[in-house]
Amino acid sequence: MSLRARISSPEPANGMSEESRLVGAYRAKLLEEIDLAEMSALAAADRRARLERVLGHIISREGPVLSSVERSQLIRRVVDEALGLGILEPLLEDASISEIMVNGPEQVYVERGGRLELLPMRFSSHEQLMQTIERIVSTVNRRVDESNPMVDARLPSGERVNVVIPPLSLSGPILTIRRFPRAFTLQEMIALGSLDEHMLLLLAGFVRAKFNVIVSGATGTGKTTLLNALSGLIPDGERIVTIEDSAELRLQQSHVITLESRPPNVEGKGRVTIRDLVRNSLRMRPDRIIVGEVRGGETLDMLQAMSTGHDGSLATVHANSAEDALMRLQTLSSMSEVEIPFAAIHDQINSAVDVIIQLTRHGDGSRRVTEIAVVDSYGREDYRIVSVCRFDALPMAADGRVYGQFAYFPVPRRVADRFYMANETVPPAFGVAHTNEQLLTRTPTA
Numbered sequence: 035m036s037l038r039a040r041i042s043s044p045e046p047a048n049g050m051s052e053e054s055r056l057v058g059a060y061r062a063k064l065l066e067e068i069d070l071a072e073m074s075a076l077a078a079a080d081r082r083a084r085l086e087r088v089l090g091h092i093i094s095r096e097g098p099v100l101s102s103v104e105r106s107q108l109i110r111r112v113v114d115e116a117l118g119l120g121i122l123e124p125l126l127e128d129a130s131i132s133e134i135m136v137n138g139p140e141q142v143y144v145e146r147g148g149r150l151e152l153l154p155m156r157f158s159s160h161e162q163l164m165q166t167i168e169r170i171v172s173t174v175n176r177r178v179d180e181s182n183p184m185v186d187a188r189l190p191s192g193e194r195v196n197v198v199i200p201p202l203s204l205s206g207p208i209l210t211i212r213r214f215p216r217a218f219t220l221q222e223m224i225a226l227g228s229l230d231e232h233m234l235l236l237l238a239g240f241v242r243a244k245f246n247v248i249v250s251g252a253t254g255t256g257k258t259t260l261l262n263a264l265s266g267l268i269p270d271g272e273r274i275v276t277i278e279d280s281a282e283l284r285l286q287q288s289h290v291i292t293l294e295s296r297p298p299n300v301e302g303k304g305r306v307t308i309r310d311l312v313r314n315s316l317r318m319r320p321d322r323i324i325v326g327e328v329r330g331g332e333t334l335d336m337l338q339a340m341s342t343g344h345d346g347s348l349a350t351v352h353a354n355s356a357e358d359a360l361m362r363l364q365t366l367s368s369m370s371e372v373e374i375p376f377a378a379i380h381d382q383i384n385s386a387v388d389v390i391i392q393l394t395r396h397g398d399g400s401r402r403v404t405e406i407a408v409v410d411s412y413g414r415e416d417y418r419i420v421s422v423c424r425f426d427a428l429p430m431a432a433d434g435r436v437y438g439q440f441a442y443f444p445v446p447r448r449v450a451d452r453f454y455m456a457n458e459t460v461p462p463a464f465g466v467a468h469t470n471e472q473l474l475t476r477t478p479t480a
Contacts, residue, residue, distance in 0.1 A: 086109050093108065093109070121155050122136075125153075126213075130146050132146070132212070133145040133212050136157075136163065136208065136210070139157035139163045141156070142155050149399045166209075167197055167209055170195055171185050171195070171197060174187045176297075180201065183202045184196075187297070188294075193211050193212060194211070194280045195209070195210070217259075217263075217284045218259055220234050220266070221234075223259075223260070227402065228256070229402070232440070232461050233403060235463075236423070236464060237406070238267050239453055239459070239460070240389050241268060242456060243346075243452050246345060246388045247264065247348045247388065247391060248348075248350070248387055248389070249349070249391045249393065250359035250362075251352070253352065257327070257393055259401075260391065260393060261283065261348055266286060268285075268346070272321035272346075273319060273322075274290045275290075275293065275315045275322070276290065276292050276324045276325075276326070277324070277325045278293070279294070279327065280294065285324075293314075295307055309331050309335060311332075312336055322347050324349070325349040327350045327352070328349050328363070329366065331370035334367040336386075340386035351363060351366070356407040356419050356478075357419060357476065360387070360417050380414070380417075383409075384415065384417070385413070390407045391405075396436040397436060398430065400436060403423075403425065405424050406422050410473070418475055420474060421443055421474045421476070422442065423442055443474045445460055445464050447467060
């Protein structure tokens with residue numbers, strides 16, 4: 035029986051496919067014939083080439099009879115099992131995949147173009163999946179076992195990895211690999227329909243005029259992608275400090291300091307939080323601070339930095355609307371160990387946050403800027419949000435896509451004044467409101 039026939043044949047009752055059995059058998063034979071000490075001295079590329087040659091000789095000597103395509107498939111699968119991450123190797127090489135989700139040994143999902151897809155592949159056993167997980171976490175000097183059943187880490191190649199194993203997971207070992215997002219330029223995002231030229235001009239003015247910008251959105255809406263693109267608008271002569279849980283931003287400026295938080299070691303010591311890094315960054319003489327995501331007490335430190343001389347800073351937050359973003363910032367700030375009244379936090383947000391950019395992922399997987407809003411309130415005033423751009427979506431079309439158009443509204447007078455002082459111009463599509471009645475204003479309530 036050919037390899038293709040074996041792969042397409044029904045799986046045996048014990049759950050292991052004939053293909054998996056064949057791969058396991060040849061992997062064992064390969065390990066019998068190689069010198070592990072010699073292999074460890076080789077570079078990664080040479081190691082793979084050597085294993086492929088040795089396995090090719092074994093298959094030629096012992097069978098089975100395979101076509102050249104089937105032979106190549108078998109060799110790659112066996113070497114991936116022996117050296118790499120098994121069935122995950124081709125997924126990690128597929129640039130169209132943004133996330134890999136393994137729900138126990140029998141389910142492998144990926145995200146392509148914003149949509150989930152169940153793949154016709156599986157791990158041969160619980161043990162094989164655990165071996166793959168252990169191989170992944172060992173590359174970052176972490177371990178996963180019953181005493182440490184959750185791991186969150188970044189691989190040297192940039193992917194973010196999250197692992198949850200039993201007894202916390204009742205579905206078997208769960209592995210999530212989030213691919214390092216490609217750095218899109220704002221022009222590329224315009225081509226994708228995420229924003230348009232008028233919005234680009236406005237956002238460029240906000241960044242160059244040193245408005246403090248919060249990028250808001252749910253998980254997977256492209257907050258980091260937009261943040262990275264916006265950072266390209268920062269003048270090259272400024273000192274920028276980036277702070278992230280997992281370093282994903284790729285700034286092109288010449289004077290960039292990249293800081294990354296650190297989880298505790300196996301003894302539970304050595305943890306460095308985002309808050310520690312934000313506090314330390316203030317001693318590094320930054321012109322701008324970029325926080326990949328605020329999610330706890332560091333929010334208060336970030337707001338204080340924004341309102342005490344570090345104008346033009348950027349950060350992201352998980353929220354479903356511009357109003358939610360302000361409320362979320364208020365809640366996160368209260369999580370600090372510093373006892374501070376809500377009224378004082380409210381004042382801090384009004385003083386620090388200038389612009390909120392709201393991102394949304396639509397039902398067709400597309401990601402768009404659905405609102406650009408200016409915070410036009412002061413001090414103890416209730417939050418007042420002025421929408422200057424909005425995406426008006428139409429119902430999903432017959433082709434499964436979401437269409438709509440961007441609408442533009444006048445910017446507040448104080449925004450125009452800041453643009454003028456920074457030698458920037460308000461794009462003609464927006465204009466300037468001279469009275470409050472000309473503003474599209476909302477007052478969110480807690």
